[in-house]
Amino acid sequence: SETLPDMDPSVFHKRYLKEIRELGEGHFGKVTLYLYDPANDGTGERVAVKALKQENGYSPDGWMKEIEILKSLDHSNIVKYKGCCTELGGQVVQLIMEYLPLGSLRDYLPKRNLGVPQCLMFAQQICQGMDYLHSKRYIHRDLAARNVLVENDRLVKIGDFGLTKYIPEGEIYYRVREDGDSPVFWYAIECLKESKFSFSSDIWSFGVTLYEILTRCDHRQSPPTKFSEMMEATQGQMTVMVLIKLLEKQLRLPCPKECPHEVKMLMEQCWAAEPAQRPSFKSIIEKLEAIRRTYDW
Numbered sequence: 001s002e003t004l005p006d007m008d009p010s011v012f013h014k015r016y017l018k019e020i021r022e023l024g025e026g027h028f029g030k031v032t033l034y035l036y037d038p039a040n041d042g043t044g045e046r047v048a049v050k051a052l053k054q055e056n057g058y059s060p061d062g063w064m065k066e067i068e069i070l071k072s073l074d075h076s077n078i079v080k081y082k083g084c085c086t087e088l089g090g091q092v093v094q095l096i097m098e099y100l101p102l103g104s105l106r107d108y109l110p111k112r113n114l115g116v117p118q119c120l121m122f123a124q125q126i127c128q129g130m131d132y133l134h135s136k137r138y139i140h141r142d143l144a145a146r147n148v149l150v151e152n153d154r155l156v157k158i159g160d161f162g163l164t165k166y167i168p169e170g171e172i173y174y175r176v177r178e179d180g181d182s183p184v185f186w187y188a189i190e191c192l193k194e195s196k197f198s199f200s201s202d203i204w205s206f207g208v209t210l211y212e213i214l215t216r217c218d219h220r221q222s223p224p225t226k227f228s229e230m231m232e233a234t235q236g237q238m239t240v241m242v243l244i245k246l247l248e249k250q251l252r253l254p255c256p257k258e259c260p261h262e263v264k265m266l267m268e269q270c271w272a273a274e275p276a277q278r279p280s281f282k283s284i285i286e287k288l289e290a291i292r293r294t295y296d297w
């Protein structure tokens, strides 16, 4: 036929990508909004493109691993992989994903005064995406409101997998050497003390993410702000050691206002000092279902 054989839809050509604006910086990566416009008439589609930041920690195999992981995932609460764009003869690869127009929960929640029911619906969707990730033996290691994206006012998706690691069968922990900009206020106590990451440490980070959702990502109540206030009050300037001491004294983030008692208890279970005592995402989903039903919304 006179038309080109239908091209592989997962191959994106650099020449058709038109940069629109930067969307944000993740771990070792920068995400930019592009219009992919092969017809060159503005009728193309908007895509989110993640490129590796060249300067720090450039590890091509780690980057290719992140692309392979996202390519292998298929869930309604996980951002969709669309393809790759290679340049410089296949040296540099960029990851092409669907673009979610409303940004992260940190962009969305402060602007909208969502009720508790909708907050818990978003929290449940995060757990569904995370339960799927854990079922494939991946740990996320960076679950936080900044990495949860909003499709519309009834759908959120996990949008960044820069620190995701595979946990081999039979193993429980993933050990890492500390990297500079670790999100310590989302880290479980065993991650801070021994860099031991596990399915259970993702549960702790979900508890912090649920706290962020219930405070509507108000920066005055953000985990860094609240923990720093607690630490100044007790031990002077903040360091990871002071944060560990504070957590060992069973101090935790405060309960957000208008937070149902059952949700407060759920958050505290996610922050159990003993990893094995934290709930699974499956059990959190059931709890959130039940809480949402009791409020007969």
Ligand SMILES: COc1ccc(-c2cccc3nc(Nc4ccc(N5CCN(C)CC5)cc4)nn23)cc1
Pocket (backbone or CB within 6 Å): 023, 024, 025, 026, 031, 048, 079, 097, 098, 099, 100, 101, 102, 103, 104, 107, 146, 147, 149, 159, 160
């Ligand atoms: C940690 O930084 C990011 C940034 C973007 C993404 C990402 C991945 C995969 C798909 C995707 N869609 C959007 N959309 C989006 C829309 C608006 C904004 N704005 C951020 C700045 N705000 C002032 C306005 C909204 C950010 C992201 N972001 N995004 C992931 C992590």
